[in-house]
Amino acid sequence: MEKTMKKYFPLFVLPTLVAFLIAFVVPFVMGVYLSFCEFTTVTNARFVGTANYIKAFSNQDFLRALIFTVLFAGVAIVTINVFGFLLALMLTQKLPGRNLFRTVFFMPNLIGGIVLGYIWQSMINGVLSGFGMTMLMDAKYGYWGLIILMNWQMIGYIMVIYIAGLQNVSTDVLEAAKIDGANKLRTLFRVTIPMMMPSITICLFLTISNSFKMFDQNLALTGGGPSGKTTMLALDIYKTFYDKVGFEGVGQAKAVLFFLIVAGIAMVQLVLTRHKEVES
Amino acid sequence: MKRRKTLQKTFIFMLLCVLVLVFVTPIFFVLMNSFKGRFFISDQPFALPRGELFAGLENYARGIDRAGFFSAFGWSMFITVISVGVIVLFTSMTAWYITRVKTKSSEALYYVFVFSMVVPFQMIMFTMSKLADMLKLNNPLGMVVLYLGFGAGLSVFMFSGFVKGIPLEIEEAAMMDGCNPVKTYFRIVLPILKPTAITVAILNAMWIWNDYLLPYLVIGVGTPYKTIPVAVQYLMGSYGAKDYGALMALLVLSIIPIIVFYLFCQKYIIEGVVAGAVKG
Numbered sequence: 254m255e256k257t258m259k260k261y262f263p264l265f266v267l268p269t270l271v272a273f274l275i276a277f278v279v280p281f282v283m284g285v286y287l288s289f290c291e292f293t294t295v296t297n298a299r300f301v302g303t304a305n306y307i308k309a310f311s312n313q314d315f316l317r318a319l320i321f322t323v324l325f326a327g328v329a330i331v332t333i334n335v336f337g338f339l340l341a342l343m344l345t346q347k348l349p350g351r352n353l354f355r356t357v358f359f360m361p362n363l364i365g366g367i368v369l370g371y372i373w374q375s376m377i378n379g380v381l382s383g384f385g386m387t388m389l390m391d392a393k394y395g396y397w398g399l400i401i402l403m404n405w406q407m408i409g410y411i412m413v414i415y416i417a418g419l420q421n422v423s424t425d426v427l428e429a430a431k432i433d434g435a436n437k438l439r440t441l442f443r444v445t446i447p448m449m450m451p452s453i454t455i456c457l458f459l460t461i462s463n464s465f466k467m468f469d470q471n472l473a474l475t476g477g478g479p480s481g482k483t484t485m486l487a488l489d490i491y492k493t494f495y496d497k498v499g500f501e502g503v504g505q506a507k508a509v510l511f512f513l514i515v516a517g518i519a520m521v522q523l524v525l526t527r528h529k530e531v532e533s
Numbered sequence: 534m535k536r537r538k539t540l541q542k543t544f545i546f547m548l549l550c551v552l553v554l555v556f557v558t559p560i561f562f563v564l565m566n567s568f569k570g571r572f573f574i575s576d577q578p579f580a581l582p583r584g585e586l587f588a589g590l591e592n593y594a595r596g597i598d599r600a601g602f603f604s605a606f607g608w609s610m611f612i613t614v615i616s617v618g619v620i621v622l623f624t625s626m627t628a629w630y631i632t633r634v635k636t637k638s639s640e641a642l643y644y645v646f647v648f649s650m651v652v653p654f655q656m657i658m659f660t661m662s663k664l665a666d667m668l669k670l671n672n673p674l675g676m677v678v679l680y681l682g683f684g685a686g687l688s689v690f691m692f693s694g695f696v697k698g699i700p701l702e703i704e705e706a707a708m709m710d711g712c713n714p715v716k717t718y719f720r721i722v723l724p725i726l727k728p729t730a731i732t733v734a735i736l737n738a739m740w741i742w743n744d745y746l747l748p749y750l751v752i753g754v755g756t757p758y759k760t761i762p763v764a765v766q767y768l769m770g771s772y773g774a775k776d777y778g779a780l781m782a783l784l785v786l787s788i789i790p791i792i793v794f795y796l797f798c799q800k801y802i803i804e805g806v807v808a809g810a811v812k813g
Contacts, residue, residue, distance in 0.1 A: 254633070254701075261715065264715065266626070266630050269624055270627070272685065273645075275682050276678070276681070279660075279664060280660035281657050281660075294663065295663045340552075343548070347542075348546055349546065350546075354553060357553050357557065358556060360792070363794075363802070364788060365743025367762040368784055368787045372562075375562070375574070375578075375781065379575075380578075382575060414807055459810060466653050466654075468745075473765075473766065473769070491746075509656065511655055512653055516652070
């Protein structure tokens with residue numbers, strides 16, 4: 254069978270492979286190389302060693318964006334997972350209108366980041382205008398605005414994954430815990446949560462990577478303002494590329510660092526929680 | 534005991550009702566303001582559109598006109614539908630081939646696809662958009678190629694996971710009976726892959742429909758091919774007086790197709806998202 258199939262390589266693999274080369278492999282390899290070059294278009298590159306990486310830290314922008322992203326992600330990951338889990342717990346009980354609740358909570362997840370960002374921008378500015386302020390007056394408004402927006406978008410998504418996880422916890426084990434005299438809280442922390450580690454791994458992974466990679470919402474909600482104080486990593490890279498002339502190499506170096514950060518966190522997180530899964 | 538339980542359930546139910554209200558508030562806020570005169574939106578953001586505040590469909594007329602909404606809707610639809618079709622067809626063929634033909638190169642290719650999933654878009658955005666320009670892919674059909682390439686990682690990964698579970702005997706029997714690989718694929722494999730194909734289609738549709746940066750960088754705003762997110766950002770991102778009336782109307786118009794799609798395919802969407810998260 255393999256032999257006959259091999260003849261069909263051009264039909265089965267080539268279209269995807271060509272597109273993959275154009276849209277990923279070649280740009281990725283070029284991107285890594287160009288991060289060591291000075292260039293304005295990709296054809297006039299001149300090798301400059303690690304100069305771009307040094308320049309990436311020569312002003313505060315990148316470091317500030319990194320700190321802001323970490324502060325944002327830290328709070329967003331915890332709130333989204335806690336709220337999502339609580340909603341899942343409530344919605345796995347027998348309640349009237351259960352499916353309607355799920356439908357509503359999940360819906361914001363389908364709306365794109367740009368549209369979401371402007372919805373919340375007008376909402377938050379509407380509230381703040383009552384106090385004679387706008388979101389761009391103080392970075393703390395933008396910060397909490399982003400957290401609220403991200404919660405609104407992702408809670409329903411995380412909730413449906415936790416619901417699926419909760420439905421997989423075997424009722425035998427829960428009954429055994431009940432017979433052994435464990436109260437509800439104890440059952441939750443000693444039985445349900447350990448058995449849900451696979452779902453928790455997935456949800457943590459999703460919230461971490463979405464928080465770190467956030468771009469559209471950031472662009473639409475605050476545009477990074479006031480004076481760049483709410484700029485996250487992805488937006489800072491974008492601005493380095495397209496708002497300043499002659500900084501393309503620095504932008505690419507920042508992009509490589511961004512890739513390493515995102516991939517690194519994903520790896521560490523997966524290894525850590527997989528380890529926990531085995532234990533439980 | 535029983536009474537305490539019903540009391541508890543009533544409390545949870547009420548709490549959920551309040552949360553649903555909180556969740557839909559932003560959407561109602563935008564809907565309400567879309568019927569208000571543009572200058573009342575920032576002055577009286579929470580007033581109902583009554584009396585002199587009411588502007589009828591004025592904002593809608595302006596929003597549709599200034600952002601070119603119908604054209605944007607058409608191009609969003611065109612790019613999303615064709616890309617999703619192409620992605621499902623070609624990546625499932627590729628996944629089947631590289632799972633069944635076990636050579637070093639197909640194994641290596643699989644790992645490159647998996648690797649591409651952790652790379653953030655910012656890493657390749659500059660080089661990819663320059664390459665797309667050089668290859669004359671800066672048009673709606675070119676976008677399909679780019680989406681196939683950048684979306685291939687996740688889709689191939691998901692299809693491969695499923696193909697591994699299909700017993701080889703079925704395909705071998707088909708080939709013995711004289712089916713060539715193309716016939717075997719379309720008659721046997723693709724029908725079995727249907728559940729995964731729906732998941733892959735939904736995940737990609739949500740991504741492509743809402744994607745902002747890729748169409749913005751590759752096609753840009755100076756062309757008639759703007760998609761909905763690009764048109765929204767174009768209306769708000771341009772300099773000069775911001776027209777919040779037009780924005781509100783445009784936001785409502787952008788959400789309507791998503792809600793309609795969601796109401797019709799809700800079951801598939803939630804199942805698809807959970808399956809996608811668990812496998813991805």
